[in-house]
Amino acid sequence: MASSVGSCIFIxxxxxxxxxxxxxxxRHFLPLRTTPSYLIVPIFLALALPASIILLVPVDLASSARAEDEASKGIWLPERAMLVSWRISYWLTFVLTWFILPLLGEYMDSGFRDPKQRILYSLRSNGRYQLIVLGCAIAGLIYISISKGFNFTAIKGLIMALAYVWGLVLAIYLMGHGLVAVPRRMFRNADLSGKLRRLQAHAPRVNEKLEDAIFNLEELEGQVAALKQRKSGTARDYQDWIDELYETARLTESRITASPAVRDAATEVPAVITERYLADLTRRLNRARHQRARYIEEWDRVVQEASETETILDSKASKRLSFGRSSPQSSWLHRVSFLSPYLRYHLYVHIFPAVRILFAALFTLSSLAITWSELIKFPAPQLSAVSLTVIHHPNNRDYQIGFGGQIIAAAWICYMCACALSSINEVPVWNQRGLVRRHTYAESACWYAGQIAKLTIPLSYNFLTFLPKHIHESTTFYNFLGRLINLTPLGTGFDYLFPIFILLPVCATLFNLYGRIKNVFGFGIIDDDDDANENSTSGSGGWREGRDLIARDLAGHNAGGRAGGGFRDTSLGLTDSTRPSLDHQQRPAARSAAPTMRVPPTERSPTRQPAQHARPQPEGRLRRQERGLQLDAGPDDGDGDDNENFFTLFGKRVKNTFETIDTPRWMQPSSAPNSSPLFKKPRWMGGDDPNGGSGSSGGGFGRLFGGVGTGGGGRDDGRLRL
Known part of the structure; x- marks a missing residue:
């Protein structure tokens, strides 16, 4: 009998x-030195355990094969070792997903300074969710006790079935969207001009979110400044807390007097300062800083990618490509010194697009194979495309799974998980969370780690159901998890019938049903920016506005970057960007360089509230909202009267529109001497008379009213002739 020592060393x-x-x-998403260990360890386990499960499934398949030659199994383990490995991985993942990470995320997001208060806040925040889960468990326990009897195996099967059903529903929906979105995104990125246009169309939305995040942060910092100015009352009891918030906000006197959000925030501070109010203010302040850091990174990435793509397109004329000074967000290939500009040009213009198309075609075939396997595994699992690539001789009881089959199986599971996880950021329900390089918010890190751990086990077991029934039922994973899932009526047949509904997200993404739902109801289920209207020139902004925003940001970078040294936030680990963009205070000044049109003052409305009680909007959003009114506006008349009504303003806009229209070419005379327009008016419209005289108001309809002629053309001096 062969020994498994070599397999153990490899594992x-x-x-x-x-x-x-x-x-x-x-390390890429969190500062390891400043992050506490009680946060690093659970997140590390929540990521490492799902990755180990991806390794355990192929090892389990090889270990359960009935091949006569033990050496042909590939990497395998004894049955007892496999069972212990599955128990450790599954139950640690289960506890992390449903208990530790949710409680830890709310603990880090509480805003309180006392650990006891933070624990109580975390328990209260998760209490409603845990009560719902407990209620479902109690109802299921009563049903299981009546049907199967009260025993530990039935209770454990119920818990596993509930967790598996919820995880599989979420995983199938997200994976179905990713099976279409991942290869389509690679196909589109192979087209450099199309990629640049999509980046420019996406830029106004990111810029608007960035301005909103900056404005919200300024409002909260304004409340901190107002608290700092209070020297009496209940504010004295929490002076240390207020001083700490003020130091992290880093407010200056010039900024307090200049920003309207900071000045107007004093009205939102309550008369009585309580611990709950300070905790809520701290929590909202931390979230606002995270939002600002997230959209700063996203905006810098959009500008960086657009600038690099435009540089690549411009290099087609000279066949020389040089990116100049690289930034931290640039690819490592930009910093490779042995690549000549000519070689770099061919690499980015010809080789990389071809590689993207190749991988996109490979991923398309993989998506088709997974979708086909989901549909065919119930009536004819031997025809599953995934099974045919993994199992050698699947119809034979003595089947074999070699090392190559194990690698293919791990690749299938990795691709399924990657498609599901790539769709998480596109769901607007979770839009308040995001991963930021080197300074991800603690609550967001816990949430993303929990989602990774929650989706991996259902997808791994769903992969096993692609294989013939006699194969996957012989695995240790099925005896540990699948047997208990099928023990209850909830899990019986669910893992075979429900994945057929993967056609819903696949068809919805393939035919852009999300965009149609957004157009009809005004909201989208999936935020797919690739399907945005690139030719839009109003509303949230089109690619032309995005092109201007990116150009102004790059111009501000060349002129010296952000005036204040960049968005610097030491509490989140933010430092000065290598490729800085414009400061929020400089954006209006920088954008004023572009041609603008006259906008009526907003104070003309007599019913508008006073300015001190109205929330000022970011300049970019105001400009986008006013573009719909300015598209037909012409030059200003010079009338500065603010008492004009709606009809007067509308009439001026219509008048300006028609006055600024250029004469079409077919109505203009040619450049030849003594030439006439290409189109001549008929005589009944006052066109040229047969004698060659120019038409006047006395011709055509003008003759009925005795039109005034020029040069003796009208004899009735404008009087009506009967």
């Missing part, structure tokens, strides 16, 4: 490699 090395990759991933 240990693979787990060490996975742990190193997870640590590098954590």
């Amino acid at each position: 240990i090395q693979a787990l060490v490699l996975v742990s190193i990759l997870v640590l590098l991933l954590l």
